Amino acid sequence: xxxxxxxxxxxxxxxxxxxxxxxxxxxxxxxxxxxxxxxxxxxxxxxxxxxxxxxxxxxxxxxxxxxxxxxxxxxxxxxxxxxxxxxxxxxxxxxxxxxxxxxxxxxxxxxxxxxxxxxxxxxxxxxxxxxxxxxxxxxxxxxxxxxxxxxxxxxxxxxxxxxxxxxxxxxxxxxxxxxxxxxxxxxxxxxxxxxxxxxxxxxxxxxxxxxxxxxxxxxxxxxxxxxxxxxxxxxxxxxxxxxxxxxxxxxxxxxxxxxxxxxxxxxxxxxxxxxxxxxxxxxxxxxxxxxxxxxxxxxxxxxxxxxxxxxxxxxxxxxxxxxxxxxxxxxxxxxxxxxxxxxxxxxxxxxxxxxxxxxxxxxxxxxxxxxxxxxxxxxxxxxxxxxxxxxxxxxxxxxxxxxxxxxxxxxxxxxxxxxxxxxxxxxxxxxxxxxxxxxxxxxxxxxxxxxxxxx
Amino acid sequence: xxxxxxxxxxxxxxxxxxxxxxxxxxxxxxxxxxxxxxxxxxxxxxxxxxxxxxxxxxxxxxxxxxxxxxxxxxxxxxxxxxxxxxxxxxxxxxxxxxxxxxxxxxxxxxxxxxxxxxxxxxxxxxxxxxxxxxxxxxxxxxxxxxxxxxxxxxxxxxxxxxxxxxxxxxxxxxxxxxxxxxxxxxxxxxxxxxxxxxxxxxxxxxxxxxxxxxxxxxxxxxxxxxxxxxxxxxxxxxxxxxxxxxxxxxxxxxxxxxxxxxxxxxxxxxxxxxxxxxxxxxxxxxxxxxxxxxxxxxxxxxxxxxxxxxxxxxxxxxxxxxxxxxxxxxxxxxxxxxxxxxxxxxxxxxxxxxxxxxxxxxxxxxxxxxxxxxxxxxxxxxxxxxxxxxxxxxxxxxxxxxxxxxxxxxxxxxxxxxxxxxxxxxx
Numbered sequence: 001x002x003x004x005x006x007x008x009x010x011x012x013x014x015x016x017x018x019x020x021x022x023x024x025x026x027x028x029x030x031x032x033x034x035x036x037x038x039x040x041x042x043x044x045x046x047x048x049x050x051x052x053x054x055x056x057x058x059x060x061x062x063x064x065x066x067x068x069x070x071x072x073x074x075x076x077x078x079x080x081x082x083x084x085x086x087x088x089x090x091x092x093x094x095x096x097x098x099x100x101x102x103x104x105x106x107x108x109x110x111x112x113x114x115x116x117x118x119x120x121x122x123x124x125x126x127x128x129x130x131x132x133x134x135x136x137x138x139x140x141x142x143x144x145x146x147x148x149x150x151x152x153x154x155x156x157x158x159x160x161x162x163x164x165x166x167x168x169x170x171x172x173x174x175x176x177x178x179x180x181x182x183x184x185x186x187x188x189x190x191x192x193x194x195x196x197x198x199x200x201x202x203x204x205x206x207x208x209x210x211x212x213x214x215x216x217x218x219x220x221x222x223x224x225x226x227x228x229x230x231x232x233x234x235x236x237x238x239x240x241x242x243x244x245x246x247x248x249x250x251x252x253x254x255x256x257x258x259x260x261x262x263x264x265x266x267x268x269x270x271x272x273x274x275x276x277x278x279x280x281x282x283x284x285x286x287x288x289x290x291x292x293x294x295x296x297x298x299x300x301x302x303x304x305x306x307x308x309x310x311x312x313x314x315x316x317x318x319x320x321x322x323x324x325x326x327x328x329x330x331x332x333x334x335x336x337x338x339x340x341x342x343x344x345x346x347x348x349x350x351x352x353x354x355x356x357x358x359x360x361x362x363x364x365x366x367x368x369x370x371x372x373x374x375x376x377x378x379x380x381x382x383x384x385x386x387x388x389x390x391x392x393x394x395x396x397x398x399x400x401x402x403x404x405x406x407x408x409x410x411x412x413x414x415x416x417x418x419x420x421x422x423x424x425x426x427x428x429x430x431x432x433x434x435x436x437x438x439x440x441x442x443x444x445x446x447x448x449x450x451x452x453x454x455x
Numbered sequence: 456x457x458x459x460x461x462x463x464x465x466x467x468x469x470x471x472x473x474x475x476x477x478x479x480x481x482x483x484x485x486x487x488x489x490x491x492x493x494x495x496x497x498x499x500x501x502x503x504x505x506x507x508x509x510x511x512x513x514x515x516x517x518x519x520x521x522x523x524x525x526x527x528x529x530x531x532x533x534x535x536x537x538x539x540x541x542x543x544x545x546x547x548x549x550x551x552x553x554x555x556x557x558x559x560x561x562x563x564x565x566x567x568x569x570x571x572x573x574x575x576x577x578x579x580x581x582x583x584x585x586x587x588x589x590x591x592x593x594x595x596x597x598x599x600x601x602x603x604x605x606x607x608x609x610x611x612x613x614x615x616x617x618x619x620x621x622x623x624x625x626x627x628x629x630x631x632x633x634x635x636x637x638x639x640x641x642x643x644x645x646x647x648x649x650x651x652x653x654x655x656x657x658x659x660x661x662x663x664x665x666x667x668x669x670x671x672x673x674x675x676x677x678x679x680x681x682x683x684x685x686x687x688x689x690x691x692x693x694x695x696x697x698x699x700x701x702x703x704x705x706x707x708x709x710x711x712x713x714x715x716x717x718x719x720x721x722x723x724x725x726x727x728x729x730x731x732x733x734x735x736x737x738x739x740x741x742x743x744x745x746x747x748x749x750x751x752x753x754x755x756x757x758x759x760x761x762x763x764x765x766x767x768x769x770x771x772x773x774x775x776x777x778x779x780x781x782x783x784x785x786x787x788x789x790x791x792x793x794x795x796x797x798x799x800x801x802x803x804x805x806x807x808x809x810x811x812x813x814x815x816x817x818x819x820x821x822x823x824x825x826x827x828x829x830x831x832x833x834x835x836x837x838x839x840x841x842x843x844x845x846x847x848x849x850x851x852x853x854x855x856x857x858x859x860x861x862x863x864x865x866x867x868x869x870x871x872x873x874x875x876x877x878x879x880x881x882x
Contacts, residue, residue, distance in 0.1 A: 216739075219743060223743075223747060227750075227751070227754075230751045230755070231751065231754045231755060232755065233755045233756075233757050238751070238755045238757060239687045239688075239751075240686045240687050240688035240689070240747065240748050240751045240752065240760075241687035241688040241691065242747075242751070243688075243743075243747035243751075244688070244691060244743075244744065244747065292663065292666075296666060296667075296670075297687075300670065300687050300690065301687055304685050304686070304687045306577075307574065307577055307674070307685055308685040308759065309571065309573030309574050310759060359659075
């Protein structure tokens with residue numbers, strides 16, 4: 001990177017906010033269209049009621065909770081990259097950490113909507129929060145669902161803080177290079193940053209402390225999401241490997257989403273010299289590693305279900321893998337291979353098999369291959385959550401409470417809308433703020449000298 | 456570099472050799488006495504516990520090398536040779552595992568004589584013996600290749616700088632390395648490049664093999680002691696605990712290694728600080744695993760799973776106080792102790808912390824193994840008498856004997872490693 005100067009960094013990063021290529025508007029309008037579908041579906045659902053949604057007894061959790069877990073998972077890579085990789089001194093994080101942090105914030109925002117959408121009567125959403133009231137009504141603190149409320153709000157507030165603190169020096173750079181109303185806005189947001197030694201000293205201290213505070217959150221949030229399932233005694237939900245397995249899965253899906261976003265971003269805005277192949281390769285290696293962890297977890301779950309000898313565990317995993325037992329199908333409704341079986345094998349293929357080519361250096365170095373694999377992983381991780389949530393609810397202990405689930409158009413519309421919401425927010429962010437950290441990029445460059453030939 | 460080779464190689468002093476050999480002898484005698492005087496169950500129990508503990512440290516030492524190789528971490532390089540030195544105990548561990556698999560099985564595993572009908576397909580002797588022999592030969596075989604690939608260029612370089620380095624043992628190690636890795640280049644620098652490329656390929660393979668085989672070990676040697684119980688997290692919990700123990704052991708050993716002249720230039724205070732920080736991270740990871748494991752079991756209270764926890768943590772058993780004390784020793788103590796920058800940067804202090812953590816992890820292994828066996832009896836008691844203590848002494852002696860004998864033939868630092876450098880920017 002010796003050819004790049006400090007001035008180039010400012011120029012290249014700030015130009016992403018001035019004149020994007022037409023491809024940008026094409027992508028943005030696609031995302032906005034998806035968002036519109038979601039908003040319309042949600043409006044119809046709120047107007048008519050929860051009857052429009054496929055969830056009913058015995059399957060109380062369907063697409064919405066799947067989406068919730070999926071988006072929370074996506075929101076993990078940002079903090080991992082910005083905090084954990086900062087603490088472990090992995091410099092390849094510098095070019096991608098800003099975009100992934102933004103991704104985290106938007107993904108957690110998207111995720112946070114789903115419990116509210118799912119419970120219906122959205123105007124009572126504040127019931128989720130414990131607050132002193134005259135009727136002495138309190139939330140159930142013993143419920144993992146309530147722990148989730150705390151975990152997700154804590155995570156959201158810390159990631160937003162981390163995100164904004166990281167942006168301050170860059171806001172100052174934008175302030176210095178803009179005029180008019182933009183300059184006034186950025187002056188406000190830069191919070192009086194002058195690049196002085198004192199500012200940097202305190203900034204780096206604060207950043208380190210925030211990184212240390214966020215690191216446990218990377219683990220806690222998805223662990224607590226996994227408790228929603230693991231604390232019950234449902235076969236397929238209650239299993240001790242869930243917390244680390246969910247955390248690894250979240251990092252896995254988050255890293256895949258980072259690649260899904262970064263690869264187009266770098267080519268639309270011409271940032272190839274910053275997001276180098278080394279950066280993408282390191283991300284690919286992290287994906288390979290976490291893919292192995294989720295593969296290990298899938299296999300262990302199936303193995304222990306068999307090893308346990310408990311008939312409920314065994315039959316549930318048989319159901320997940322191969323569908324109904326041929327001779328016991330009180331509610332089979334004609335089809336042997338149900339949606340859970342499909343979900344299981346999609347999940348297994350996308351999350352365990354499809355990342356395997358990344359063992360090859362050539363594949364890790366191939367942008368198209370990386371992009372396709374990252375998309376496959378996103379699909380696979382969505383189906384993983386669907387598989388966990390729906391298949392266990394379909395086959396409870398008592399065959400009397402067995403059932404099937406099929407999503408409705410409304411649920412699908414809201415799901416599409418969530419992707420629209422996320423991508424719209426993200427692409428607006430790219431226009432409004434520097435999508436790469438200007439100051440951190442400069443850390444990797446040789447310092448400017450008077451004598452240009454010196455180095 | 457030459458100075459370090461000549462002055463700073465670890466040498467086992469004759470009187471220490473005698474002491475360590477005496478420890479091994481005492482342990483052996485205690486085991487034989489236990490088996491022959493009607494205390495067979497306790498003797499085998501102590502053997503199993505120690506094999507898992509010391510064998511776990513030996514294998515996890517290799518894994519630290521693997522982690523540094525895969526992550527390209529430069530700070531860890533000066534520790535590499537010492538961590539991999541723990542692997543000198545692997546052959547002994549293999550013998551002990553074979554002893555348990557082939558001879559001790561009926562004393563330890565209730566399924567050998569009273570199997571559960573539904574688990575017979577997995578828990579039966581022929582399958583148990585064959586899968587473990589395959590698993591161990593796979594893991595130890597790949598480890599051997601990995602270790603030799605990291606050691607060979609070092610020995611070549613050492614011998615070109617100091618002729619005859621390592622003596623007869625050095626000759627044997629070189630012969631073994633040549634046999635395993637083909638003869639390769641004559642120039643140490645070129646050979647280092649060739650074997651570095653080889654290590655890059657072997658390291659991830661060994662990582663994958665390690666997790667799979669150690670999960671099998673956790674299921675077969677620990678989980679199946681109580682054949683009704685099962686838990687999906689147990690394998691991970693087990694090997695994370697092993698790596699945690701090994702890091703704590705590194706804190707102790709590196710304190711002594713650093714005393715050797717010239718080593719402190721490479722193993723700087725900053726790097727010791729990094730080692731302490733990694734230990735802290737693993738302490739937190741281990742605590743997280745423990746918490747997740749027990750919270751889920753406790754909350755759901757499923758009849759097949761809960762007894763494991765009730766026996767250890769809730770019921771009026773002799774193990775209850777140990778369980779809760781361990782939480783303090785292995786979580787709160789390192790949490791507060793290793794959080795302090797001053798402690799982390801004082802090697803003598805981290806050595807003390809490391810000692811306490813190793814003892815704590817030993818007791819944690821004890822809590823995994825012993826209650827499952829003793830709970831079969833009418834009135835289970837907390838057993839820590841002469842069979843346990845003496846057998847442990849024997850294993851400790853054997854472990855350090857193997858370690859020191861190995862270290863006396865190899866350079867103390869991985870001198871041919873491309874990432875080995877003196878303190879750079881204070882790191």
